[in-house]
Amino acid sequence: MAAAGYRAVAMDLRGYGASDKTPRGYDPFTVAADVSGVVRSLGATDAVIVGHGWGGFVAWSTAVLAPKQVRAVGAVSAPHPLMLMRTAQPRAVAQVGWFQLPILPERRLLAHDGIHIERLLRDWSAPGGSFPDAEASRRYRAALQVWPAPHCALEYHRWFVRSRLRADGRRYSARMRTPVAVPVLQVHGALDGAVNAASTATTPPGLITGELRHAVLTKAGHFPHEELPEQFNKLLLDWLAGLEP
Template identity: 35%
Template sequence: MPADNSCISISGPWQHRFVQANGAQFHIAHAGTYSDTRPLVLLVHGFPQYWWAWREQIAPLAAAGFEVAAIDKRGFGGSDKTPNSADALLLTDDLIALVHSLGYDRAFLVGLGRGGALAWSAVSKAPDLFAGLVTVSSPHPRTLHRLGMHLTLRTWRHAIDSFLTPLAEKKLQDSRHIAQLLQEWSAPGNNGAAGQAELYTQALRLPGVARAALAQLRWTLLSQHSARGRQYLRESANPVKVPILAVRGALDPLLPPRAWNKDVEFARGSYELLTIAQAGHFVPEEQPAAFTDALRIFLQTHC
């Protein structure tokens, strides 16, 4: 039976486009019009999501005067699934190349979870290209690669489970497992993300996606043991001088407040850590109004 890819092209106040960048084709949900006075806003999802994670933000940001592109990362959704989709150096370069492919020389980069780590790295690697950085549930990547108590036991349990292939790959294609994962990572009783489990599972069932998702997690966990991984961490450690808004959910079960303590080692411009109440790991879906307002204010202040 052919995979059901209708989850990629869901209609709404956006258009679906395909963009060539860095040797691959990327699917984006796009809204707004080009501006030569305002930077692009590039939205980068985390695990186990795809562009749909930003459905509540796309239209409001476009209405505020920004051109907005919510991407499917390489290996996810409607974007190419190349053999090397796990390499974070390549994934970082994808973000840089996408900004250029969309015709901009300035952009705001907004990333959640693993997408936030890549956003940190892209701004570190190409500082002149970015006007600002917004991370959600994503401390600096060098923090996440350090062993220590900045992560919770639930985070480490999930990391260990990610090695259990092919069982883990099958679990990612099971809507009951995805619903449980989304619920566990959310604030108690909040279904903003968990209510989308069927769509996220449908996207994970697309050919190659679950395998790419697990490969990216394993690459992250083992990065310090490979030359490419060590290079990625070095290139992610440059001082970031653009304005940064770091957002966390007050009830995030994966990342306690102390996980952000080391951000100031890398943030050399304005830096704000914003905690949003009644939200877990998936803040834009769990508290969309509060998050969108904070994001819009940040973008308008620094554009």
């Protein structure tokens, strides 16, 4: 993105990488405020927010909860939040259900030098693909073995499930019925082991009123930007070039 002339900023979400690993704040209201704050802290009024997976969930949320800071949304392997449960693969639903248990999921992510993290990456990628290679696996495993990163990562999934019956979850669902009025690019891998790409092609009327572009990469799984980086970059750059300056 930077080589093409864009100001590109890669942000670690709260709880990941070099960002603070706080004891709470893994709900979309707080994380959308984090993204909005980062945009403004860099001296910008708005930005194109591109996110993968849970980052895509945050991008959708920020477009509704902090719309002044969002010029467009690129959602990668991330259906609209109100469609998330309907589009998840059964295996992924079972995995997220297991994440609700206390302590045990964290222990598993840390066990045996983080080998379970590599298995998750392989399970959700296209079968027979080259991702993750040894270097990518090492980086992902190392990043999620910095305590309490495993716990923080799981807290996003725990909030999403547990909030279904709470007031904050109902409030979030009600807010997300507000139409996303900016241009949207949705990118999915046809061989995604976590999200059913076919079921993401149709979003209920009224949730997106901005121009929508939907692309499915036939040979990619859940990580199209990692599995097919050149094809993904071209798709993203072509879309960015068509946005209003």
